[in-house]
Amino acid sequence: MHKLRHLDTVYLYFLHKLKNPRITVTDFFTYQSAYESDNSLRWLINDAFREKVISQPEIFCNVGVSVDLLSTVDNQLKLLKKCRNDPKTTYAAALCGAWSFLRVRKGASDLKFANRVVPSLPGITTSHKIKFSEKGKLKDDLYPHGWDEIDWEVYYIMKNPSISFTEAIRISKKEGTGLSRKTIKKHFKKILEDCKIQMNFFPWGYGHYDKILFTFKTKYEIGLYDSLKKLDRTSYLWKVRDFIILTLFVEHYCKTVRSFKELEENGLIQNLKVSIPNRHYSPFEEDFI
Missing domain, CATH: 3.30.70 (Alpha-Beta Plaits)
Known part of the structure; x- marks a missing residue:
């Protein structure tokens, strides 16, 4: 795909994304002094997604x-x-x-x-x-006993954890529940503790x-x-x-x-x-x- 230094950077982004699936390229840029701007880093990460070197987290x-x-x-x-x-x-x-x-x-x-x-x-x-x-x-990967209805709704809305909370709110309104940003963030945190990021x-x-x-x-x-x-x-x-x-x-x-x-x-x-x-x-x- 890229020169080794670039591949190392993509791999590091991959590891950070597994720990925090909502990390942005701008946030990740703070770890990467080798790049003059977050735009050059953004190009690299977008290229990695396009070539399927990495996939979106699930x-x-x-x-x-x-x-x-x-x-x-x-x-x-x-x-x-x-x-x-x-x-x-x-x-x-x-x-x-x-x-x-x-x-x-x-x-x-x-x-x-x-x-x-x-x-x-x-x-x-x-x-x-x-x-x-x-x-x-x-x-064994255990079934999440103890989840309530809101946990389940947030789980299905946020299965792609990269979507914005604004988009999650829009989906929730469309489904008729109208969850707030605060509620979504609270239950999303709980879900991450019970699930795997892949x-x-x-x-x-x-x-x-x-x-x-x-x-x-x-x-x-x-x-x-x-x-x-x-x-x-x-x-x-x-x-x-x-x-x-x-x-x-x-x-x-x-x-x-x-x-x-x-x-x-x-x-x-x-x-x-x-x-x-x-x-x-x-x-x-x-x-x-």
């Missing part, structure tokens, strides 16, 4: 998510279109390989954990050299990488998570019931698959299945990708 809370993996689908495009017209579907992907289709929708919760793993820059390892030895289970970071841009979707079981969930933090790009790690769904963004497909096969042969993972996402749908995107 609030994630496990509010009831059902995940279905299908081994056989006769017409993937037809099912994708059906998912597109289903307001409960939040993500769907056509796959090649062991699985044929992945669907995520609102419903009975069998999603135990979900995160976009924060990477390192520079990276400490690569996707085909992932190693781990620490046993332990990931901590963003992407891809040094060469999202479109530069190939995606691989792995499913498997392991007793080394903590070790796996820690090893993914050593990559230089985001990876998606989910736990559904008692198995892992891991999406890696790679340049070396064969090497990565071979390394995971070795992890299975060495007893670190079991029931390994490999699939390639070839088309997906999300209501946050305009069309099938």
Whole structure:
């Protein structure tokens, strides 16, 4: 994307945004003496968004998510279109390989954990050299018991935490509740304490990488998570019931698959299945990708 200094700056902005999703470029400028003005820094950050080096932050809370993996689908495009017209579907992907289709929708919760793993820059390892030895289970993402009606309203209004409170007030008025700025800010603070902020970071841009979707079981969930933090790009790690769904963004497909096969042969993972996402749908995107 940019010279190393510039990429370091984008990565630092990414880390600040995870801590405070409402930080502005002007606020971030106070940390960046290398830039003569916030306009030059703003150009850099906008360029990073445009090239999909980073994504806008999103609030994630496990509010009831059902995940279905299908081994056989006769017409993937037809099912994708059906998912597109289903307001409960939040993500769907056509796959090649062991699985044929992945669907995520609102419903009975069998999603135990979900995160976009924060990477390192520079990276400490690569996707085909992932190693781990620490046993332990990931901590479940718990349903937010105790939220009131206003908490839920603010959660759905502010799922994109970058929107202004003025815009949040406008949405609230449109929905007939008319929450005040003070109320929105108060409940938003509470929501942030109960939820995760998730963003992407891809040094060469999202479109530069190939995606691989792995499913498997392991007793080394903590070790796996820690090893993914050593990559230089985001990876998606989910736990559904008692198995892992891991999406890696790679340049070396064969090497990565071979390394995971070795992890299975060495007893670190079991029931390994490999699939390639070839088309997906999300209501946050305009069309099938």
